[in-house]
Amino acid sequence: MNPQPLQPTQHGPPLLELRQVSLTLAVGGAKQLEVLRDIDLEVREHEVVAVLGPSGCGKSTLLRVALGLEQPTSGQVFHRGQARRELQPATALVFQNFALFPWLTVHENVALGLAPTLVDEAERAQRIHRVIHVVGLEGFEDAYPKELSGGMKQRVGFARALAADPELLCMDEPFSALDVLTGEALRNEVVDLYTSKTSPLNSILLVTHSITEAVFMATRVVIMAAHPGSIRAVVDVPLPYPRDEHHPAFLKLSQHIHALITHAVMPEPAPAPEPGPPGPRLQSIPTVSLVATIGLLEILENEGEMGLFDLTHHVDTDFTQLLLIVKAAELLGWATTPGERVKLTEEGHRFLSADIHVRKQLLNAKLREIFVFRLVLEMLERSPEHQVEEEVVLGQLALHFPHERPQRILRTLIAWGRYAALFRYRSTSKIFWAQPPPTP
Amino acid sequence: MLALVIGFIGGVVVVAREWAGPLRPVTEIHLEPTYLPLYALFSLTRGVVAYAISFVFTLAYGYIMARVSGTEKVLLPALDILQSIPVLGFLPGFVLGLVHLFPHLNLGLELASVLMIFTGQVWNMTFSFYASLKSVPPELTAVSQLARLTWWQRFVRLDLSFAATGLVWNSMMSMAGGWFFLIVSESFVLGRQDFRLPGLGSYVSLAMERGDIRAQVLGVLAMLAMIASVDQLVWRPVVAWAQKFTDEEQPGVESAWLWSWLRRAKLWRATGQLLAVGRRRLAQTRTRAGPDSTSPSGVSGAAYGWLRHAVVFLAGLGGLVGLAIYIQLIASLHPSDWLQLGHAAAATFGRVLCAVALGSLWAIPVGVWIGRNPRWSNWVQPLIQMAASFPAPMIFPLVVGGLLHFGVGLGASAIVLLLLGTHWYLLFNVIAGTTAIPRELWEFSRLSRRSRLERWTKLILPGIFPALLTGWVTATGGAWNACIVAEYMKHAGQTLSTVGLGATINQATEQGNFALLAAAVGVMALIVVGFNRLVWRPLSHRAQTRFTLAT
Numbered sequence: 008m009n010p011q012p013l014q015p016t017q018h019g020p021p022l023l024e025l026r027q028v029s030l031t032l033a034v035g036g037a038k039q040l041e042v043l044r045d046i047d048l049e050v051r052e053h054e055v056v057a058v059l060g061p062s063g064c065g066k067s068t069l070l071r072v073a074l075g076l077e078q079p080t081s082g083q084v085f086h087r088g089q090a091r092r093e094l095q096p097a098t099a100l101v102f103q104n105f106a107l108f109p110w111l112t113v114h115e116n117v118a119l120g121l122a123p124t125l126v127d128e129a130e131r132a133q134r135i136h137r138v139i140h141v142v143g144l145e146g147f148e149d150a151y152p153k154e155l156s157g158g159m160k161q162r163v164g165f166a167r168a169l170a171a172d173p174e175l176l177c178m179d180e181p182f183s184a185l186d187v188l189t190g191e192a193l194r195n196e197v198v199d200l201y202t203s204k205t206s207p208l209n210s211i212l213l214v215t216h217s218i219t220e221a222v223f224m225a226t227r228v229v230i231m232a233a234h235p236g237s238i239r240a241v242v243d244v245p246l247p248y249p250r251d252e253h254h255p256a257f258l259k260l261s262q263h264i265h266a267l268i269t270h271a272v273m274p275e276p277a278p279a280p281e282p283g284p285p286g287p288r289l290q291s292i293p294t295v296s297l298v299a300t301i302g303l304l305e306i307l308e309n310e311g312e313m314g315l316f317d318l319t320h321h322v323d324t325d326f327t328q329l330l331l332i333v334k335a336a337e338l339l340g341w342a343t344t345p346g347e348r349v350k351l352t353e354e355g356h357r358f359l360s361a362d363i364h365v366r367k368q369l370l371n372a373k374l375r376e377i378f379v380f381r382l383v384l385e386m387l388e389r390s391p392e393h394q395v396e397e398e399v400v401l402g403q404l405a406l407h408f409p410h411e412r413p414q415r416i417l418r419t420l421i422a423w424g425r426y427a428a429l430f431r432y433r434s435t436s437k438i439f440w441a442q443p444p445p446t447p
Numbered sequence: 448m449l450a451l452v453i454g455f456i457g458g459v460v461v462v463a464r465e466w467a468g469p470l471r472p473v474t475e476i477h478l479e480p481t482y483l484p485l486y487a488l489f490s491l492t493r494g495v496v497a498y499a500i501s502f503v504f505t506l507a508y509g510y511i512m513a514r515v516s517g518t519e520k521v522l523l524p525a526l527d528i529l530q531s532i533p534v535l536g537f538l539p540g541f542v543l544g545l546v547h548l549f550p551h552l553n554l555g556l557e558l559a560s561v562l563m564i565f566t567g568q569v570w571n572m573t574f575s576f577y578a579s580l581k582s583v584p585p586e587l588t589a590v591s592q593l594a595r596l597t598w599w600q601r602f603v604r605l606d607l608s609f610a611a612t613g614l615v616w617n618s619m620m621s622m623a624g625g626w627f628f629l630i631v632s633e634s635f636v637l638g639r640q641d642f643r644l645p646g647l648g649s650y651v652s653l654a655m656e657r658g659d660i661r662a663q664v665l666g667v668l669a670m671l672a673m674i675a676s677v678d679q680l681v682w683r684p685v686v687a688w689a690q691k692f693t694d695e696e697q698p699g700v701e702s703a704w705l706w707s708w709l710r711r712a713k714l715w716r717a718t719g720q721l722l723a724v725g726r727r728r729l730a731q732t733r734t735r736a737g738p739d740s741t742s743p744s745g746v747s748g749a750a751y752g753w754l755r756h757a758v759v760f761l762a763g764l765g766g767l768v769g770l771a772i773y774i775q776l777i778a779s780l781h782p783s784d785w786l787q788l789g790h791a792a793a794a795t796f797g798r799v800l801c802a803v804a805l806g807s808l809w810a811i812p813v814g815v816w817i818g819r820n821p822r823w824s825n826w827v828q829p830l831i832q833m834a835a836s837f838p839a840p841m842i843f844p845l846v847v848g849g850l851l852h853f854g855v856g857l858g859a860s861a862i863v864l865l866l867l868g869t870h871w872y873l874l875f876n877v878i879a880g881t882t883a884i885p886r887e888l889w890e891f892s893r894l895s896r897r898s899r900l901e902r903w904t905k906l907i908l909p910g911i912f913p914a915l916l917t918g919w920v921t922a923t924g925g926a927w928n929a930c931i932v933a934e935y936m937k938h939a940g941q942t943l944s945t946v947g948l949g950a951t952i953n954q955a956t957e958q959g960n961f962a963l964l965a966a967a968v969g970v971m972a973l974i975v976v977g978f979n980r981l982v983w984r985p986l987s988h989r990a991q992t993r994f995t996l997a998t
Contacts (some may be wrong), residue, residue, distance in 0.1 A: 040537075076589055100593055106586035110608045110692045119594045119604075151691065435993050 013349045020174050021049040022210055023073060023095065028063075028082035030072060038405050040412065041235040046082070048229060048238065050175060055211040057225035058265070059218065061272055061327035063294075063412070065236025066214045067179050073212065074098055074177055081305045095175070099168035103180040105160045107152040113139070113163050114148040120170030138169040138337075139227050141200070158189035165197070169208065182220065187315065194248075198224055202248045216325050218268070222261050223250050230264065232271040234410035239271040265316050265326065269347055272330040292338065292379055293331040294419045297329030297370075297426050300335045304359055307342065307351045315347050339373055370427040371444055379404070379420055380429060383439060387430060393441035399434075400439065457956025461485070462492045465645070468553045470546070473643045476653045478662040478796040483650070490633070490646040491673060494625050497564035501621060504569055505614075509576035510606070515755045521762040525575075529568035531924070531975035535635075535932050535933050535952050536630045537566050539961060542637055559973050560644050563632040566678035567928075568621035577615040579610035611692040623836035626674070627868070630840055631932060642820070647673070653842035655844040658939025667841050674836055777966045784963060788951065794858075795934070795948040799926040802872075803919060810873035813913070815907055817874075818881025828878070835871035839934040842867070847938060857934070858945040864933035869922040873915070880914025881907070911992040920983050927975050 030043040050056050058066045070079040073084060077096040083090045099120065107116050117135050125131055138144060142162040149357055161181060168176055181197075182190035214447055215221055221228045225244055232239040242264055245258055283386050306322065307313065315333070319326050336342035341355035347426045351359075374380040382403055386395045388390045397417070404413040404420075421432050431440040476482075512522040541559040549555030583605060593602045633648035634641075643649050647670050654662035817824045843864050850860040884906070892906050930949030937943075944950045948971055953963035 071589075074593070076592060094592065094595070098593075100589065102586050102589075104586060106584070106590050108587065108590070108604065110611070111604070119590065119596075123595050123597070153693075167590075397774070435989070 018171065020085070021051045021406060022087060023048075023050040023098075023212070024085040024088075025049070025069075025073060026083050026085065028069075028072060028079045028084065028396065030068060030077070033369075034412075038413075039336050039409075041410055043072070043079070044235040044237045046236070046238055048073070050210055050212050052174075053209050054227060055225045056227045056229060057213045057215055057221035058229045058231060059215060059221045059268070060231030060236070060397045061233050061268075061331065062216060062325075063415070064231045064233035066231055069231075070100070070177055070179055070212065070214050074100060079229040097172070097174040099171040099176055101161070101164045101168045101176070101178040101181045103158075103184050105152070105164045105184070107160060107163055107167075109152055111151075112148065113144060113150050113152070113155075113166075117166045117170050120167035120186055122171060134170060134172075134281055138166040141169060142166045156189075158193060161185060161193060165193075173208070175210045175212060176208055177214075179214045180216065181213075183216070194220060194223065198248060198250075216327055218261055218264050218326055219252060222246075222264065223252065225411070228264060230267050230271060234408075240267045242267070257322065262316050265319070266347060268327065269315055269330060272327065273334055273344065290338070290378055291411055291416055292377065292419055292423070293335040294415045295328070295331045295335050297335075297423050300332050300339070300341075301359075303329075303332050303336055303349075304341055304351060304355055307349060308356070308359055312350045314349055315344070315349060318349060338377065341372075368444070370423075371429055374423060374427050374429055378407075379416065380424060382407075383420065383424070383430060384441075387439060387441045395439045397437035397439070452509075458488055458492075458761075461488065466491065466552075466554050466557050469554065470549070470551055470553055472646045473641050474649075476643060476649050478650070478654060478657070479660060480665050483647070483665065485667050486645055486647050486650050489644070490629060490648060491677070493561050493564055493632070493646065494622060494629075497561045497568055497625055498618070498622060498692040500565050501572055502618075503570040504565075505572040505576050509580060510602075510981055511574050511754070513577050513757055515751065515758060517755050518758045520846075521759055521766075525762060525766070526570065526573060527976055527979070528972055530574075531927070531972040531979075532968055533928050533949075533952060533971060534563050534566055535956050536964070537563060537930055538631075538635060539637060539959075539964065542642065554820060556642065556644060560646075561633050565630065567628045567632075568625040570612065571624070572617045572621050574909075575613040576610050579613045580606055583609050598836045608692055611689050615685055615689040618685075618696060619836070622677065622682075623674075623838070625838070626670070626838040626839065627929070628739070628932070629665075629670075629838055631858040636957040651841050652937075656937045656940065658848075660845070660848075663845060667845075670841055671837060675833065676843070678833070678836070701838035704976075770837075773965060776962050777969065779962045780966055784966070786968060788948075788970055791946055791948045791951045791967070792974060794946045795927075795930050795971075796974065798862050798865055798930065798934075798947065799923060801862045802869060802926050803922050805862070806866050806870035806873045806914075806922060807919075810870055810918075811877055811911075814874050814877025815881045818878045821882075824878060824882070831871065831874060835875070839864070839868040840929070843932060844936060844938050847936065847943065855944045856945070857936075858947075861930070861947065863946060867924045867927050868933070869925040869927035872921040872925060873918040876914040876918030876921075877911055879936070880911030883914065884910040907993050912994040913987075916983070916987055916990050920979070922988075923978070923983075924975065928973060931997065 025046050025048040027040070028043060028046040028048075031039050031041050034040045045227070046069060048056075048058075048069075058069060060066045068077065073077050073095070075084065075091060078092065084095070085091065086095050108119070111119070114135060117139060118131065120138075121131055121134060125134070139148060142165050144159070144162050144166055146165075147155065147159065152163065155163070161184075164181070182194055185193065201211060211224075213221070213224060221245055228242045228244060229238055230240040230242065231237065242260070244260060246254075246260070250257055303322070306318075310321070313321070315330070318333075319329055322329060333342065333344060336349075336355070337344060341352060341358055343350050343352055359364060361369060375384065383395065383400055386399065386403070387393050400420075401413045401417055404416050408416065424430050425432065428442055431442045432438070433440075470784035508522065508526070512519050512526075538559075541562045542556070545555040545562075547555075549558075587605055587609070591605050596604065628647035629646070630652045631648075633646040634643045634652040636642070643653075647666060651663060651670075654666055679901055815865045817827055846863060846867065847857065847860055850863065888906060888910070892902050897905065930947055931952055932949070934947040934949035935942075935944045935953035944954070951967045952964060952971075955961070955967060
């Protein structure tokens with residue numbers, strides 16, 4: 008292990024560079040979804056860059072564009088200063104769900120990572136042997152992936168990526184499909200791997216949603232915001248390896264990043280809404296479960312007012328997910344967040360002390376004030392049979408929220424609306440019906 | 448091993464001599480049992496050659512349909528229509544065309560027979576391959592792009608490997624499907640001219656005509672022996688081998704003695720090594736040659752565009768020309784012919800529905816019972832599988848003979864024949880559907896003391912519905928096809944026939960009335976495709992949204 012921090016090479020063009028990259032996808036018919044907007048990103052040699060952001064912010068797409076698996080709608084991707092429109096040379100990717108070929112053995116899967124130009128049989132064998140040794144898979148060469156545990160499968164994923172001898176190793180949430188302990192072990196092994204002088208591996212581009220993982224591994228953290236995916240902030244991590252998660256400097260940096268993300272997910276109320284094509288920008292709903300939101304209220308009632316950072320440690324969950332839940336509680340008037348502290352409101356207390364029937368009534372009244380629900384209710388009222396087809400609602404959602412996936416909002420809308428008995432919906436006929444308000 | 452090799456070479460010589468011989472429309476068929484092994488060899492060869500053609504067709508058609516964008520819109524409906532055309536609809540084209548192509552060789556006639564068997568095998572394989580290609584996981588595609596696999600490597604290691612499991616099961620079904628029309632494929636009358644090729648199908652056909660019960664039974668036994676040995680020597684090892692392509696570990700796979708024996712044999716290993724070396728050489732030369740493996744679809748840009756236009760253009764042109772010829776052909780029909788066709792179609796439609804309903808009546812309770820008793824199902828499954836792969840038309844004359852004895856005419860007994868041909872599909876699917884119902888649901892329905900009726904209406908029927916629907920679709924398709932052999936047959940020196948579309952098609956073929964044949968085949972294809980679109984598709988949508996067991 009090498010206790011010194013990695014020294015990024017400042018001279019010469021960067022290994023990988025994205026300039027003004029935007030990506031717009033067609034989602035059925037004429038509808039379009041802007042996934043990435045104006046991304047500028049560079050990875051230099053001896054750098055570990057972590058891309059951090061809430062789920063659905065396009066960070067995996069960003070990785071695919073960087074690798075050349077997908078082409079940007081506008082902007083350019085450079086490799087060592089040269090613009091490229093196809094696969095990047097000397098890169099490799101580790102997948103979240105391993106992506107191993109079930110019909111190939113460990114040995115054969117790893118061999119897939121070797122460059123096809125490497126034809127010397129002895130050298131191929133030696134290279135495979137070496138990477139299998141590096142990740143500690145000796146003895147498993149003849150196993151099929153289905154015979155391995157998750158941790159071992161991801162080791163194969165790493166070995167396959169390392170076999171390509173990549174200048175830049177890309178990882179797409181490589182530890183999130185593993186259990187906590189296995190993930191912890193593998194994360195440390197990867198850090199050991201790139202800090203050791205003998206290893207060829209020196210530059211990494213990592214996509215993650217865990218702040219701790221980003222601060223633990225990266226020399227630079229890039230924070231993304233969603234709708235559309237864009238870069239919000241870049242933070243350097245000048246801590247020496249190996250890093251200690253309980254070191255004050257580590258904690259301070261983590262808290263700083265927490266604050267930045269909080270700001271990205273829950274911006275301070277804007278002074279004036281910016282005028283856009285469909286009128287003033289309307290608020291969508293956070294796509295989280297209502298029951299989880301009520302669970303947050305219960306915690307706040309027991310623990311009293313809490314800082315966001317402490318709350319993450321208290322509720323063992325993904326930080327960005329937690330932020331969305333807090334955002335939902337705020338939208339429903341149950342909680343406020345003055346200065347990154349979460350506090351239960353009077354309304355929140357009243358909701359918690361009510362029984363399920365009164366809760367439904369309270370929620371029913373509340374949802375009627377929120378734009379998307381008002382939208383559906385108005386449509387139901389206008390329709391002579393008090394029925395609206397799902398397609399129509401989806402169309403309206405796509406129109407009002409061009410940067411979000413209408414399907415996702417719809418699913419949440421249905422779940423919340425059903426909970427509050429606001430309307431009825433049947434998935435087989437895909438129709439909304441009007442429903443009389445609930446009685447206690 | 449040596450005996451196997453010598454036997455194989457001997458077989459090839461005999462078959463080659465037969466195929467290269469001068470054209471003999473009618474070969475004399477001998478009913479002596481000693482001829483049976485030879486006839487079995489001839490039939491098997493036709494089946495295997497037809498299977499090889501099916502395989503190549505499947506790979507090409509399925510790959511283009513799934514991977515060349517734009518072609519799907521043309522090729523998928525075309526496949527749907529093709530699979531609804533009964534074998535006799537292809538017969539005149541194949542026979543006249545190929546005999547014309549090889550006027551002096553038996554080869555033309557043999558190929559026509561092979562192609563007819565092919566039409567009974569190919570469609571479900573193509574559908575399966577296409578469906579597999581459409582569901583290749585995107586991460587695996589990304590891996591093969593990053594590994595810079597060549598088009599060929601990617602086809603073999605990703606596409607073909609991913610599709611292997613489905614292809615193997617469908618190949619087994621296809622072989623059975625090909626045998627179903629063996630009798631028709633080996634002996635037929637076209638325009639008052641008899642055609643008869645040596646084989647098990649023509650053997651049984653002759654035995655029927657003569658009313659020789661002993662020979663019929665012998666023919667059936669030979670067929671059974673052939674199917675059983677193909678199952679043991681080919682399919683069991685292939686299924687065991689295909690296990691490696693599945694994602695999850697499956698304990699207790701049926702033992703395949705031949706596979707373990709082959710795996711141990713040295714000869715096999717040597718062949719494997721030889722193949723591996725050749726493959727690697729090939730891969731290397733291709734890697735150096737082809738820099739275009741990075742395009743999104745794996746097919747190089749120019750070739751891709753060219754292929755796409757060519758496919759759409761050819762399919763469009765073929766479709767238009769075919770349609771023009773078809774309309775010209777059926778324009779000569781008299782209105783009374785159409786009236787007769789409508790009558791016949793209604794009769795056959797009724798029979799098909801009756802047969803499927805009757806089949807459901809016994810297959811649902813029995814299937815649920817077998818599915819609920821794992822010990823039984825382990826024991827019964829292989830037997831059913833065996834019975835299902837036996838071509839039912841071979842025992843039709845025995846059944847009809849028996850029913851005639853009791854005074855049941857062909858009009859009614861045709862329903863029994865259709866049932867014989869299709870009930871296995873129902874039984875299979877009901878068993879599969881029953882075992883898919885989670886154990887907890889059974890336990891709940893027992894704990895809550897539901898009545899027997901309620902258990903059926905609330906648990907079993909909705910639970911097996913998706914599988915049952917698959918069974919119904921397959922069974923109806925099979926029944927429509929089987930009406931060709933069920934509504935018309937030569938039995939003990941006389942021709943039995945009843946009112947029906949199958950009988951009309953047979954008569955039109957024998958008389959060489961191609962206008963009527965074309966119209967009848969068209970009507971049948973229209974009904975089958977229409978029924979699929981209007982009844983089965985909405986129902987299967989319902990099955991997937993409401994009755995799926997995945998929550």
